Amino acid sequence: MKKIISGNEAIALSFGDSGGVFASGYPGTPSTEVLEEVARIGEVYCEWASNEKVALEAVIGASIAGGRCLSTMKHVGVNVAADALMTLTYTGVNAGLILMVSDDPGQHSSQNEQDSRNYAKFAKVPMLDPADSQEAYDFVRAGFEISEQFDTPLMLRTTTRIAHAKGGVEQKVKIKPVVGEWVKNVPKYVMLPNYGKIKHVEVEARLLKLKEFAETTSLNRIEMDDTDLGILTSGVSYQHVKEACPNASVLKLGLVHPLPEKMIREFSAKVKRFMIVEEMDGIFEEQIRAMGIRVDVGKDRISYCGEVSPDIIRAALGDAITKSASPVADLPQRPPTFCPGCAHRGLFTILSKLNVFVSGDIGCYTLGALPPISAMHSSICMGASISAAHGMAKVNAIAGRTEKPVAVIGDSTFFHSGMTGLLSLAYNAGNALVIIMDNRTTAMTGGQDNPGSGQVLKGEISQQVNIVDLVKVLGIEHVVEINSYNLAETEASIKKGLETPGPYVLVDKNPCILRYRVKQPMLSVDHQKCTGCRVCLKVTCVALGLVADGDKMKVQIDPNICNGCGVCAQLCKFDAMSVAKGREKQ
Amino acid sequence: MSVFNIVITGVGGQGVLLASKVLAESALACGLDVKQNEVHGMAQRGGSVISFVRIGEKVYSPVVMPGAADILLSFEPLEALRYVHYLKPGGMLVYNKVTINPSTVASGMATYPANVEEQIGRACPNARGIDALAIAKEAGNAKAVNMVMVGAVAKSLQLDSQVVEGVVREVSKGKGIDVNLKAFNGGAVA
Numbered sequence: 101m102k103k104i105i106s107g108n109e110a111i112a113l114s115f116g117d118s119g120g121v122f123a124s125g126y127p128g129t130p131s132t133e134v135l136e137e138v139a140r141i142g143e144v145y146c147e148w149a150s151n152e153k154v155a156l157e158a159v160i161g162a163s164i165a166g167g168r169c170l171s172t173m174k175h176v177g178v179n180v181a182a183d184a185l186m187t188l189t190y191t192g193v194n195a196g197l198i199l200m201v202s203d204d205p206g207q208h209s210s211q212n213e214q215d216s217r218n219y220a221k222f223a224k225v226p227m228l229d230p231a232d233s234q235e236a237y238d239f240v241r242a243g244f245e246i247s248e249q250f251d252t253p254l255m256l257r258t259t260t261r262i263a264h265a266k267g268g269v270e271q272k273v274k275i276k277p278v279v280g281e282w283v284k285n286v287p288k289y290v291m292l293p294n295y296g297k298i299k300h301v302e303v304e305a306r307l308l309k310l311k312e313f314a315e316t317t318s319l320n321r322i323e324m325d326d327t328d329l330g331i332l333t334s335g336v337s338y339q340h341v342k343e344a345c346p347n348a349s350v351l352k353l354g355l356v357h358p359l360p361e362k363m364i365r366e367f368s369a370k371v372k373r374f375m376i377v378e379e380m381d382g383i384f385e386e387q388i389r390a391m392g393i394r395v396d397v398g399k400d401r402i403s404y405c406g407e408v409s410p411d412i413i414r415a416a417l418g419d420a421i422t423k424s425a426s427p428v429a430d431l432p433q434r435p436p437t438f439c440p441g442c443a444h445r446g447l448f449t450i451l452s453k454l455n456v457f458v459s460g461d462i463g464c465y466t467l468g469a470l471p472p473i474s475a476m477h478s479s480i481c482m483g484a485s486i487s488a489a490h491g492m493a494k495v496n497a498i499a500g501r502t503e504k505p506v507a508v509i510g511d512s513t514f515f516h517s518g519m520t521g522l523l524s525l526a527y528n529a530g531n532a533l534v535i536i537m538d539n540r541t542t543a544m545t546g547g548q549d550n551p552g553s554g555q556v557l558k559g560e561i562s563q564q565v566n567i568v569d570l571v572k573v574l575g576i577e578h579v580v581e582i583n584s585y586n587l588a589e590t591e592a593s594i595k596k597g598l599e600t601p602g603p604y605v606l607v608d609k610n611p612c613i614l615r616y617r618v619k620q621p622m623l624s625v626d627h628q629k630c631t632g633c634r635v636c637l638k639v640t641c642v643a644l645g646l647v648a649d650g651d652k653m654k655v656q657i658d659p660n661i662c663n664g665c666g667v668c669a670q671l672c673k674f675d676a677m678s679v680a681k682g683r684e685k686q
Numbered sequence: 687m688s689v690f691n692i693v694i695t696g697v698g699g700q701g702v703l704l705a706s707k708v709l710a711e712s713a714l715a716c717g718l719d720v721k722q723n724e725v726h727g728m729a730q731r732g733g734s735v736i737s738f739v740r741i742g743e744k745v746y747s748p749v750v751m752p753g754a755a756d757i758l759l760s761f762e763p764l765e766a767l768r769y770v771h772y773l774k775p776g777g778m779l780v781y782n783k784v785t786i787n788p789s790t791v792a793s794g795m796a797t798y799p800a801n802v803e804e805q806i807g808r809a810c811p812n813a814r815g816i817d818a819l820a821i822a823k824e825a826g827n828a829k830a831v832n833m834v835m836v837g838a839v840a841k842s843l844q845l846d847s848q849v850v851e852g853v854v855r856e857v858s859k860g861k862g863i864d865v866n867l868k869a870f871n872g873g874a875v876a
Contacts, residue, residue, distance in 0.1 A: 641792055
């Protein structure tokens with residue numbers, strides 16, 4: 101019976117059905133739900149690693165030990181894991197190994213729009229690009245077969261509209277997992293230069309064999325129809341193509357690296373106009389043009405930026421598009437923001453007030469960059485807050501500037517790659533104030549466990565690392581715990597940290613209110629006292645709003661949303677906010 | 687049957703995704719092809735959320751283009767206005783009249799459009815506003831707004847509304863069933 105599931109759920113389901121025994125990844129939208137679903141199904145061992153490189157390395161070990169294995173991450177995670185990937189491609193595998201990566205065209209929740217197909221080319225590994233949930237399911241099984249047949253890691257690539265889109269999936273007969281031998285094979289797995297040179301030759305030979313395979317595999321197919329227009333495409337773009345051009349002939353690639361040159365040559369020769377529809381980079385087009393094949397419509401008409409859609413394809417072909425009404429202009433934006441009750445709100449209210457340079461990181465706290473708080477001034481990649489602050493401080497010293505930079509980082513990001521930055525900062529006599537917001541979860545991706553949460557992916561209790569101890573061991577003398585719900589204390593601690601020369605670390609241990617469902621007695625506003633000065637609104641809490649009171653607009657608190665954190669009340673100079681009557685003991 | 691397009695909009699945390707799931711599962715239970723799609727991630731932190739459900743004999747793209755929606759179901763008036771251009775001419779708009787301030791309004795940087803319902807009416811003359819929060823509270827849980835909204839369009843989906851009710855039962859599991867069914871039925875007569 102068909103069930104309707106997302107691409108992520110389909111991959112998880114298929115992993116268990118295809119003989120998988122070990123999965124490791126790091127959360128990152130839109131890839132996160134794969135491992136969560138593996139854990140929920142509960143048949144296969146899976147875990148969150150501290151970062152993507154660690155995850156891929158663990159999976160390499162699992163493959164060497166003879167188990168089919170899966171590593172999951174978002175596109176930028178592959179940058180972290182790339183060191184392992186670029187040599188894994190030389191060693192090849194023992195049991196089948198799939199590296200699943202989710203790209204995010206349109207940057208729905210990512211810091212960049214990189215196209216992971218480049219990595220398949222770079223690492224000379226096969227890559228599959230499913231076009232819906234059913235293919236996501238099927239391609240996991242096919243991926244293991246290819247990985248084992250060609251002794252290669254395989255990349256399975258999704259995009260947001262595959263990972264999160266739901267469609268019908270027919271399950272296949274389950275393959276019982278068989279764990280193979282744990283192999284000692286020095287020339288295969290020890291990449292000393294002498295062995296590496298031999299393996300590189302094998303990688304090139306493997307790629308040629310994969311090219312032959314690409315010509316005949318059913319993963320690539322031609323849907324011959326009207327020959328006026330022929331379109332080469334893959335992934336979700338295939339769906340948009342079928343929507344926009346139902347009568348066109350289509351060459352649909354499932355295996356997107358390496359390309360089936362002969363197949364493309366023959367297909368393009370049969371059609372009057374040859375078009376390539378690919379999201380983001382022009383990877384197909386560059387290779388196909390290099391083959392000397394004429395491309396009539398491609399990246400000259402379809403942007404390198406953002407997602408493809410049926411309308412974009414129609415426009416690229418010069419077809420008329422039904423003009424819809426324009427969006428209503430000048431509506432107030434509704435960006436994501438700190439949850440009511442979030443511990444980050446107090447911290448960023450103070451950082452905004454102190455007007456310091458904040459070197460930020462990747463997590464919910466990145467929202468502190470948005471107006472009116474506007475208290476984050478750089479955010480590049482996982483872990484960069486501390487290392488970038490270190491570089492700023494060194495140059496500031498050269499320039500004679502005395503202002504000390506502030507780095508803000510969350511617990512999961514700290515474990516991921518902030519620790520190494522802090523170690524380097526301590527080692528190189530750095531001069532930054534580092535604030536670690538330890539809310540004991542990987543919050544932005546929906547609240548996953550990490551080494552600080554005391555629990556593993558499958559729910560069991562585990563070793564819980566103490567960040568304060570860890571920071572001390574890395575060589576930091578000044579480590580102080582703060583409570584960012586108390587604005588006066590937090591301000592004093594930050595000022596002390598800024599005035600004290602050298603590295604200084606503050607740790608806030610307040611838990612994520614969303615993950616741990618924390619709720620305090622909610623507040624209400626005394627309109628006799630509220631003057632409508634609006635100072636409290638600066639905390640940017642959606643529980644606050646203005647309401648007419650006589651001829652004045654005064655603040656009110658939405659009882660459905662208020663979490664009772666009390667940060668807004670501390671900004672009120674007129675003592676107008678207090679715990680709502682009858683709610684004292686909530 | 688040509689593809690039937692539903693767009694559901696609201697604010698992160700309102701249960702737009704569960705409502706989408708109910709509609710998608712219902713279509714599948716009626717033997718139809720369906721694609722459902724939304725973007726999570728940043729949207730969870732109180733941001734604007736948009737979700738697509740496409741139902742038909744064969745559905746390809748998971749995305750609804752502006753001007754192509756048969757139904758726009760909005761859990762919040764400002765979000766109805768933000769996405770009203772997704773409706774095709776003559777399309778149906780049902781929205782929850784209860785407003786939620788976006789952070790830009792809560793922080794005093796912008797003002798919530800005072801005449802939001804009037805503007806919705808101008809953009810879509812047959813739009814229907816309901817107080818989904820009151821109906822949800824009446825059913826026993828303010829969080830059941832999503833089931834009220836599903837109920838409000840259940841009869842217009844070209845699906846068997848008994849099947850939809852069955853799916854509501856299924857996704858509710860345990861003690862939520864009574865509340866959700868009350869909310870669903872409350873929405874159906876609103």
